[in-house]
Amino acid sequence: MISSPANRRNSLNFSGGPGALPESVLQQVQESIIAVPEVGLSILGISHRSDWFAGVVAELESNIRSLMGLSSNYHVLFLQGGATQQFSMVPMTLLRGKEYAAEYLHTGYWTGKAIPEAQREGPVRMLWSGEDMGFTRLPKDDELDFSVDAPYLHYASNETVEGLQFHRVIGRDDVPRICDMSSDFLAGPGEFDRFSLIYAHAQKNIGPAGVTVVVVKDELLDGAPTDLPGFLDYRAQIKAHSIFNTPPVFAIYVILLVTRWLRDEIGGLDAMDRINTAKADMLYQALDRSCDFYQARAHRSDRSKMNVAFTLSSPELESQFLAAAAHAGMSGLAGHRSVGGIRASLYNGLTISAVETLVSFMEEFRARRR
Amino acid sequence: MISSPANRRNSLNFSGGPGALPESVLQQVQESIIAVPEVGLSILGISHRSDWFAGVVAELESNIRSLMGLSSNYHVLFLQGGATQQFSMVPMTLLRGKEYAAEYLHTGYWTGKAIPEAQREGPVRMLWSGEDMGFTRLPKDDELDFSVDAPYLHYASNETVEGLQFHRVIGRDDVPRICDMSSDFLAGPGEFDRFSLIYAHAQKNIGPAGVTVVVVKDELLDGAPTDLPGFLDYRAQIKAHSIFNTPPVFAIYVILLVTRWLRDEIGGLDAMDRINTAKADMLYQALDRSCDFYQARAHRSDRSKMNVAFTLSSPELESQFLAAAAHAGMSGLAGHRSVGGIRASLYNGLTISAVETLVSFMEEFRARRR
Structure with missing residues (x-):
């Protein structure tokens, strides 16, 4: 394994695509x-x-x-x-x-x-x-x-x-x-x-x-x-x-x-789905707990496990969210240019711990700004 | 720079494409x-x-x-x-x-x-x-x-x-x-x-x-x-x-x-051409010196600086040439499947020293086999 220099911290990549790939593959x-x-x-x-x-x-x-x-x-x-x-x-x-x-x-x-x-x-x-x-x-x-x-x-x-x-x-x-x-x-x-x-x-x-x-x-x-x-x-x-x-x-x-x-x-597609479901559940539950602050876009029955799109109460607050997230080492969270808002993409290569980091950040951000 | 393990020697790549890229780029x-x-x-x-x-x-x-x-x-x-x-x-x-x-x-x-x-x-x-x-x-x-x-x-x-x-x-x-x-x-x-x-x-x-x-x-x-x-x-x-x-x-x-x-x-396209011309000249001169053994395909006026195609007196001898070249650490020298023979591609990323190695090998191979 070739390690990165100590002075470089890579961002967690929530991009809608091209998206994160597994570290061991990289x-x-x-x-x-x-x-x-x-x-x-x-x-x-x-x-x-x-x-x-x-x-x-x-x-x-x-x-x-x-x-x-x-x-x-x-x-x-x-x-x-x-x-x-x-x-x-x-x-x-x-x-x-x-x-x-x-x-x-x-x-x-x-x-x-x-x-x-x-x-x-x-x-x-x-x-x-x-x-x-x-x-x-x-x-x-x-x-x-x-x-x-x-x-x-x-x-x-x-x-x-x-x-x-x-x-x-x-x-x-x-x-x-x-x-x-x-x-x-x-x-x-x-x-x-x-x-x-x-x-x-x-x-x-x-x-x-x-x-x-x-x-x-x-x-x-x-x-x-x-x-x-x-x-x-x-x-x-x-x-x-x-x-x-x-x-x-x-x-x-x-x-x-x-x-x-x-x-x-991973162990195949069933195992991959369990991981992807856990990631999505964690994030949607965080949104649902804070629906006074974060609003999920999709109706509950049609929510995507791959792309979790949500909004905050104003474009200004969303910009602050994105800037604070970037500062905290999370990138790719801006919604698609056609709809704006926030989008966290949870593709196969994104780890559960990255979603935990995002959820903690979201809770802190809400506590500070609401 | 990340060096390769000492026990691995990379081949010199004369492939018709995808071809060699410069080490510093890699x-x-x-x-x-x-x-x-x-x-x-x-x-x-x-x-x-x-x-x-x-x-x-x-x-x-x-x-x-x-x-x-x-x-x-x-x-x-x-x-x-x-x-x-x-x-x-x-x-x-x-x-x-x-x-x-x-x-x-x-x-x-x-x-x-x-x-x-x-x-x-x-x-x-x-x-x-x-x-x-x-x-x-x-x-x-x-x-x-x-x-x-x-x-x-x-x-x-x-x-x-x-x-x-x-x-x-x-x-x-x-x-x-x-x-x-x-x-x-x-x-x-x-x-x-x-x-x-x-x-x-x-x-x-x-x-x-x-x-x-x-x-x-x-x-x-x-x-x-x-x-x-x-x-x-x-x-x-x-x-x-x-x-x-x-x-x-x-x-x-x-x-x-x-x-x-x-x-x-390199210093631009004129400088690149000087290097490519030197590589091609070296190889064509080697062919012309040994035209009893190696035959260049192209008429002299239309010879390519990028792809030097030549034949030996029989497909069996060409197979021996390719096997010996591979053993000597040179790959990609087989001619295109439509024409057979030998082809050395001398794209920008291939070094002069790689061509020197090839020419030395060709002279030795001829000395042993003719």
């Missing part, structure tokens, strides 16, 4: 910058065509299959372009030239970005929108009237900006479900085999910005267009085992280390 | 994995919306402008998807719906990948192909009949696989020149203001895989389509200062460190 990453032990070359200079890197991709794919419990009719891909590229690739593949509308849920900032990209490619039906209520809750089952004719249903399991998370799978089992899991991917177990396509950029729970994981069911791609540029073509990427062109080698290696950490140090 | 990168000194957070967990990262992008853009001597009517972008994405973005932007053909040169493996992507989008005229002669040379001026009507001319300044490099600018000044400089970007000075668009993925000379630099002249984009998805739209990317969506933060930071190294330790 130490392995640090070593790999000069030389990956088993290769003798910097991770930044290893060929993506090397046997070693083929092994990295194969092990990573296997780790993700195993953590998620995926059956063999799913492919696991590592692509570039972020969730944004998936906002386009999904409708390019499944909606172009279609008669019936794909169904989209507008539950917050990020699904709001996905919908116009789908509309470029074909008909879209907005099944439900939380915009009028300021994205403070998710739909109830009786508000959702799914159509059997839709080529697919698209929604996000977790809205990063507003801090809303589905705690159930929605939609019909006879219509393909497509889910943006960018901000809660590998954060807990799920009925992943009920989805036809899941995508998640790495920079919340599993790695650095620059790589996106796509899990896609083989039969979803029957009838996909054959005239897309290769880098936008899921089948071309499957055929090339994610090495259609030079992949982001470093970012993929970091994800591999994170999946090993999830398996070996 | 040491700074290593430190940043735990905490970027001026931020106190891991580079892998710093928000792309932070003031610090806005400063990184601004400084990097300024360094590239200054190194290349670009005037203010050029934009500098940092995108994902590699050169492959540029193979598509260029014709999507400049060829869709056009009457006259864009002109492409087929000088090797990589321009051979670009041409079919352009053909998806509009008419293409192959101006010259070296395929019949096994891509052993580039066209002479009197073999090129440029049309004034072409929307643009596309070529590669350096063919990585075959080791061919243009040592002059070609084309008409009244037709936009588009150049893939992926494998010789920032390796030496050039008349960059004669190009309308230059693209280069990072993983040869300037950084890790996962980011692509695009230098584009403002007026080239007049009349570009307005209906492209944002991540494929140069103007949307310009407007967003390369942060249209989450960019590859880490890879961009590494490029920044490389540009500082180019400026402060």
Whole structure:
């Protein structure tokens, strides 16, 4: 282990993303910058065509299959372009030239970005929108009237900006479900085999910005267009085992280390969920105890375990809160620029003790200022 | 400086890419994995919306402008998807719906990948192909009949696989020149203001895989389509200062460190070219001295300073050469899978002493085996 100089204290990182990664992973990453032990070359200079890197991709794919419990009719891909590229690739593949509308849920900032990209490619039906209520809750089952004719249903399991998370799978089992899991991917177990396509950029729970994981069911791609540029073509990427062109080698290696950490140090997705639930419960309970001072954004039933968004009574008080938090060694707590307020992101890499530090700080701040 | 354990000897990295990066850069990168000194957070967990990262992008853009001597009517972008994405973005932007053909040169493996992507989008005229002669040379001026009507001319300044490099600018000044400089970007000075668009993925000379630099002249984009998805739209990317969506933060930071190294330790592109020329001269002279044993692929006038491709008398001897080189601590010397043989890539980060080691090894190997 390479320790930091004594005169440097690192901040606790509550950023909405890119987010905190586990310390033990960072130490392995640090070593790999000069030389990956088993290769003798910097991770930044290893060929993506090397046997070693083929092994990295194969092990990573296997780790993700195993953590998620995926059956063999799913492919696991590592692509570039972020969730944004998936906002386009999904409708390019499944909606172009279609008669019936794909169904989209507008539950917050990020699904709001996905919908116009789908509309470029074909008909879209907005099944439900939380915009009028300021994205403070998710739909109830009786508000959702799914159509059997839709080529697919698209929604996000977790809205990063507003801090809303589905705690159930929605939609019909006879219509393909497509889910943006960018901000809660590998954060807990799920009925992943009920989805036809899941995508998640790495920079919340599993790695650095620059790589996106796509899990896609083989039969979803029957009838996909054959005239897309290769880098936008899921089948071309499957055929090339994610090495259609030079992949982001470093970012993929970091994800591999994170999946090993999830398996070996944490003990899998159930264990990860217990930790994430404990972190979120601790923070929401602190908010609820002090609801005269801190107001949680999300309705109780739809609260996110990943992103805890709250407000104080005025923007001025929120600025004071952020400045005092930064002074106390906590960073990344400002809410997304589209909504303001405060947001504490509790991704996999953030420790329970970091949340304890935040809660103590919040109690002290309230005691001083209310 | 964090030194490697004494029992580990790192290989000299002659890989075609991702390639070697300078040691002093790797040491700074290593430190940043735990905490970027001026931020106190891991580079892998710093928000792309932070003031610090806005400063990184601004400084990097300024360094590239200054190194290349670009005037203010050029934009500098940092995108994902590699050169492959540029193979598509260029014709999507400049060829869709056009009457006259864009002109492409087929000088090797990589321009051979670009041409079919352009053909998806509009008419293409192959101006010259070296395929019949096994891509052993580039066209002479009197073999090129440029049309004034072409929307643009596309070529590669350096063919990585075959080791061919243009040592002059070609084309008409009244037709936009588009150049893939992926494998010789920032390796030496050039008349960059004669190009309308230059693209280069990072993983040869300037950084890790996962980011692509695009230098584009403002007026080239007049009349570009307005209906492209944002991540494929140069103007949307310009407007967003390369942060249209989450960019590859880490890879961009590494490029920044490389540009500082180019400026402060090397002394700019003229000085870099002197070093690269010395390395290439040393290796080509060694080949020419031993032409009974080693055969350079490229015609003398078109030899690349970046990728020195050569063959031995049989694939068996080449395998023995590669095994002996690996044993002597030199990696990445196998030729590209499409052509075989040997290839030594001499990117910016590779030292003169590494080339001296290679040349000594080659002389010994020849003395033993001929």
